[in-house]
Amino acid sequence: MGIAFWLIAAFTIAGALAAVMLRNLVHCALALTVAFAGLAGLFLQLDAQFAGFAQILVYIGAVAILVVFAILLTRSSETPKDGGVFSRTWFTGLAIAAGVFAFIGWALLESQAGLPHEAAVPIATVQMIGSALMGRYVLPLEIVALLLTAALIGAVIVARHEKEGTE
Amino acid sequence: MLEKADQIFVLLKDWVVGFLPTAWQGAAGVVLGVIGIISVFPALFAIAVLMERKGLGRMQNRLGPNRVGPFGILQPIADAIKSLTKEDIVPLNADAAVHFLAPVYLVVVAFMGFAVLPVGRNMVLVDMDASLLFYFAMGASTEVSIFMAGWSSRNKYSLLGAMRAVAQMISYEVPLLMSSVVIVMITGSLSLVKIVEAQNQYSWGLPHWYIFTPWGFAAFIMYAIAATAETNRSPFDLPEGESELVAGYFTEYSGFKFALFFLGEYLGMLSISGLGTTLFLGGWSAPLEILTWVPSWIWFFSKVMLSIVVLIWVRGTLPRLRQDQLMNFAWKFVLPMTLLNLMVVALWRFMGDGWPRWIVCSAILLLVYVAAGRLGMRRKHFGPRSYRYAE
Amino acid sequence: MATPLVGYLLVAALLFAIGLAGALTRRNAILVLIGIELMLNAANLNLIAFWRYGPHPEALTGMMFAIFSIAVAAAEAAVGLGLVISIHRHVQTVDLDQITRMKG
Numbered sequence: 001m002g003i004a005f006w007l008i009a010a011f012t013i014a015g016a017l018a019a020v021m022l023r024n025l026v027h028c029a030l031a032l033t034v035a036f037a038g039l040a041g042l043f044l045q046l047d048a049q050f051a052g053f054a055q056i057l058v059y060i061g062a063v064a065i066l067v068v069f070a071i072l073l074t075r076s077s078e079t080p081k082d083g084g085v086f087s088r089t090w091f092t093g094l095a096i097a098a099g100v101f102a103f104i105g106w107a108l109l110e111s112q113a114g115l116p117h118e119a120a121v122p123i124a125t126v127q128m129i130g131s132a133l134m135g136r137y138v139l140p141l142e143i144v145a146l147l148l149t150a151a152l153i154g155a156v157i158v159a160r161h162e163k164e165g166t167e
Numbered sequence: 168m169l170e171k172a173d174q175i176f177v178l179l180k181d182w183v184v185g186f187l188p189t190a191w192q193g194a195a196g197v198v199l200g201v202i203g204i205i206s207v208f209p210a211l212f213a214i215a216v217l218m219e220r221k222g223l224g225r226m227q228n229r230l231g232p233n234r235v236g237p238f239g240i241l242q243p244i245a246d247a248i249k250s251l252t253k254e255d256i257v258p259l260n261a262d263a264a265v266h267f268l269a270p271v272y273l274v275v276v277a278f279m280g281f282a283v284l285p286v287g288r289n290m291v292l293v294d295m296d297a298s299l300l301f302y303f304a305m306g307a308s309t310e311v312s313i314f315m316a317g318w319s320s321r322n323k324y325s326l327l328g329a330m331r332a333v334a335q336m337i338s339y340e341v342p343l344l345m346s347s348v349v350i351v352m353i354t355g356s357l358s359l360v361k362i363v364e365a366q367n368q369y370s371w372g373l374p375h376w377y378i379f380t381p382w383g384f385a386a387f388i389m390y391a392i393a394a395t396a397e398t399n400r401s402p403f404d405l406p407e408g409e410s411e412l413v414a415g416y417f418t419e420y421s422g423f424k425f426a427l428f429f430l431g432e433y434l435g436m437l438s439i440s441g442l443g444t445t446l447f448l449g450g451w452s453a454p455l456e457i458l459t460w461v462p463s464w465i466w467f468f469s470k471v472m473l474s475i476v477v478l479i480w481v482r483g484t485l486p487r488l489r490q491d492q493l494m495n496f497a498w499k500f501v502l503p504m505t506l507l508n509l510m511v512v513a514l515w516r517f518m519g520d521g522w523p524r525w526i527v528c529s530a531i532l533l534l535v536y537v538a539a540g541r542l543g544m545r546r547k548h549f550g551p552r553s554y555r556y557a558e
Numbered sequence: 559m560a561t562p563l564v565g566y567l568l569v570a571a572l573l574f575a576i577g578l579a580g581a582l583t584r585r586n587a588i589l590v591l592i593g594i595e596l597m598l599n600a601a602n603l604n605l606i607a608f609w610r611y612g613p614h615p616e617a618l619t620g621m622m623f624a625i626f627s628i629a630v631a632a633a634e635a636a637v638g639l640g641l642v643i644s645i646h647r648h649v650q651t652v653d654l655d656q657i658t659r660m661k662g
Contacts, residue, residue, distance in 0.1 A: 009569045016573050016596055020580030025588065026318060030265065032592055033311055035573075039599050042566065046610045051602075051624050053300040058628050061307025061340070063595060063635045065333060068314055070588055070639040072330070074646040077318075086583050087655050093582025101575030108567050115611070117562040122615030126297050126357050129625075132618045140622075144629050151633035155640035161647075 005045060012038030023085050025071045033064045047121050050129055173462040176203070177289050200292040204281045211472070212433045213243035218472075219479045226483035250426035258320060258419050265319035270420065270427035273312040277434035279305045284441045285360050287451045287464035299357045302442055303344055306397065309435065310336050316428070317416035328415030331490055332399055338497040339396035339403075345505035346386040346393065349512045350377055350446045359442075363450030372456045376449040381529040382512045385536075387447040389501055389508070391477075394439045396493065398432060401482040405490050440474035441467075500539060507535055566607035573600035587642045587652040591635060598631040 015035030022028045036059040043052035071077055087093075133141050171178065184195045217232075221239060224231030232239035257266055283298035285291040295301060310333050317329020351357055354365045368375045377383035396403040417428045444450060448470050451463035488496070511528050518524035574597050581593030602624045609620020646652050 005565060009565070012569065013572055013576070016576045019592055019596065020576055020584065020589065025586060027265075028589065028592060030311075030315065032595070035596065036599065039573075039603060042569070042603060043606055046566070046606050048606045048610065048621055048624070049295065049297050050300065051606055051621055051628075053297055053304045054625060054628055055602075056304035057300065057307050058632050059595075059599070060311060061304070062337070063632055065310055065314065065337065066635055066639055067588065067592060067595075068318075069330075069333075070591075070642055072318075072326075073643050074588065074652050076586055076588060076652060085585055087585045090583040094579055096582060097575045097579035100578055101571055104571040104574070105568065108564055108571065112562075112564050115563045115567075119611045119615070122610065124615070124618060124621060126300075127355070128616075128618060129621065132622060137622050137626075140626055144626055148629065148633050151637050155636045158637065159640035159643045 005042075008038050008041040008045065012042065025076045026068065029064060029067045029071060032067065033060055036060050036064065048124065050124065050126060169460050169462075173288055173464075175462070176287070176464070197292070204278065204292065208278075208281055208434060208437055209430065211437055211468070212430060213247075214472070215433055215437065215475050216246070216429075217243055218476065219482075222476070222479045223483045226480075247426070250423055250429075253422035255422040255424065256419075258322070260321040261419060262319040262321070265315050266419075267424075269312050269316035269319060270424045270431065272315065273309060273431035274427050274434070276305050276308045276312065277431045277438065280435075280438040281441070283359055284438065284445060285363050285450055286467050287462065290451075290464060291360055294360050295358065297357045298359045299347060299351065299362075302359075302438075303340075303347075306343075306435075306439070307340060309431075312431075313416055316420070320416075320419035322419055325416050325418045328418070331405055332416055335399070335403060335405070335490070335493060335497075336397055338494050339393040339501075342389055342497060342501040342505050343393035343397060345502070345509065346390040347442075347446055349382055349386045349505075349508055352509070352512050353377070353516070359445050359450075363445055363452065366449040367452040369456040374449055374452055374454060374456075376447065376452070378447040378449075380515075381525065381532055382508055382515060383447060385504070385508050385511075385532050387443070389505055390443055390447065392501060393497075394443060395478065395481065396497070398435045398439060400436065400478055402485040402488050403493055404482075405487060405493070436475065436478060437471060440471045440478070443474060444470040500543065504536065504539070508532070563607055563611040566603060570600045570603040570607065573597075573603065585653050585655050587645070587654055587657075588639070590654070591638050591642070594638075595631065595635060598627060602627050 012035050015031045015033075015038055018031035019028045019035055022031060036055065040052045040055040040060075043049075043055055180196055180199050183199060184192045187195050217240065220242065221231035232242040235241045235245045257263060280302050282292045283295065283302050313332050313336070314329050317325045317327075317332070320326075350362060354362045356362065366374065366376050373379070378387045395401075417425060420428060444467060451467040453459045453461060453463075453466055511531055514531075515524050515528050518527065577593045577596030577600060579593070580596065581590045584590065584593070605620045605624045605627065609615055609618075609624075612620065642652055645657065649657060651657065
């Protein structure tokens with residue numbers, strides 16, 4: 001495995017670990033941004049340029065900012081008063097996650113012989129993606145458009161000030 | 168000979184790279200391109216800063232800097248020395264790591280945008296299939312650095328400025344992208360090199376620049392508005408409002424870090440002007456067919472500097488917009504106009520070549536623009552203007 | 559030398575486990591959403607890796623799935639964070655150990 005893959009993968013995993021383990025929530029959000037950037041790098045290594053740039057544009061440019069705004073609007077940037085950022089049942093959660101990883105990891109390593117080691121570089125021009133979106137995948141495209149509109153309107157309604165609604 | 172002048176930088180690069188063994192030539196070519204970008208665009212930054220200070224000074228009926236060198240030409244050098252030698256103050260409560268990384272991240276991301284701009288014929292650092300998407304991805308990442316700067320200073324004014332800046336940048340991101348999508352629809356490719364090549368044709372001596380079409384002109388105006396807002400320039404510069412928020416999100420930065428923020432902001436201006444030039448003004452193509460003998464990179468840089476002059480001009484002329492006014496403007500006026508523009512472009516393609524489509528498309532855009540403007544002004548009553556002169 | 563597929567799948571599995579751990583062990587509701595985003599990203603990585611190394615990459619199935627997944631995840635993050643903000647306005651906290659009842 002090339003050095004680039006190791007570096008980007010280490011970067012991503014470090015960012016993800018920091019995102020779930022740090023005390024200060026804003027640091028967690030910034031570490032999440034690092035994890036997203038690392039993932040975009042992995043997508044680019046897999047020759048999926050459109051997905052990589054869409055990942056940067058959507059996740060780093062929008063979702064990370066959204067998370068940060070939510071942290072600031074809910075006053076979670078101050079350290080919690082009664083100590084402890086982990087919930088009472090943290091051990092169960094950790095055990096479940098470790099169990100899931102152990103299972104998936106075992107399944108992957110067992111089936112390692114059957115998985116391809118390398119493949120020819122696929123050609124995925126933006127033109128092909130556009131034709132696919134307008135041809136074979138036009139129904140999911142329209143449904144996603146409807147979903148995004150509904151989510152937009154729903155998020156605005158859910159987060160509005162209640163006073164305006166009840167008066 | 169003119170061909171050589173046009174391709175002089177490419178030939179220079181090939182000659183230098185020719186000295187190295189074949190295995191290293193590709194990487195060496197890229198490194199030389201990067202060195203070129205890192206040296207040319209900060210030089211343009213210095214020129215732009217000087218133009219801004221002198222230009223704003225003249226517009227405000229005063230001389231700009233005029234002590235360092237003849238007519239103040241060497242002022243950028245004095246500024247550089249000052250910012251490098253100033254004390255670097257970090258507030259005690261500030262989040263040191265994030266405080267340090269914010270300007271670094273801004274400059275890195277600002278430089279990345281230049282990698283895909285076609286500076287001249289055959290002169291683009293990276294020719295990707297989806298280079299426009301890459302550019303917008305880098306532009307979207309600057310918001311994170313602004314937030315990092317504002318939050319890590321632990322200062323109410325910085326945080327407020329950062330929140331305003333991020334909200335403004337996100338609001339104007341959508342019109343920016345939508346007005347560029349129109350160009351992509353007509354060209355059929357996201358590659359900036361192909362977009363410039365599509366505009367490099369001439370009919371009756373006039374070029375096929377997209378700004379000369381009705382939808383292209385409308386898209387250019389909306390792109391210019393969105394670009395001014397994206398780079399936090401006046402009249403959208405409330406986040407760095409010098410009279411209101413001290414200096415907004417970079418209040419607590421001094422010395423070299425402030426210089427890096429300044430550099431990042433002007434690099435953003437240069438790169439978004441570069442993209443606007445590529446998309447609407449024909450990139451490196453000449454304005455008239457008889458002028459194609461001038462090297463292509465001269466045209467590109469002239470157009471970029473012209474855009475900078477217009478940005479400075481707008482800064483000196485228009486008053487600042489309030490935060491709610493500018494958000495209203497983005498979501499309720501510019502965004503619907505960009506959507507209408509998309510439909511007009513579809514109509515343009517549908518009607519096929521000929522003169523009727525010019526009239527129909529221009530009529531639709533003009534009518535909706537005037538109607539929307541009148542609609543928006545319905546509830547506002549302007550009294551007669553009154554003037555008070557200082558006695 | 560190209561990375562074998564197993565490398566990417568292991569990274570994706572690790573990211574998924576980290577996201578799951580974050581969603582299950584932290585007290586703040588926003589961190590649960592961060593964990594969910596990490597899990598969705600891990601699934602995207604899986605999709606793109608299988609698209610790249612799979613039998614018919616020209617059909618673009620994996621890439622399309624990943625792109626739609628990015629769009630849906632963004633929508634879900636928006637609505638989820640709107641809900642968190644609304645809850646904060648109601649009970650002045652987003653601590654999941656304290657929001658244990660449905661009575662408002």
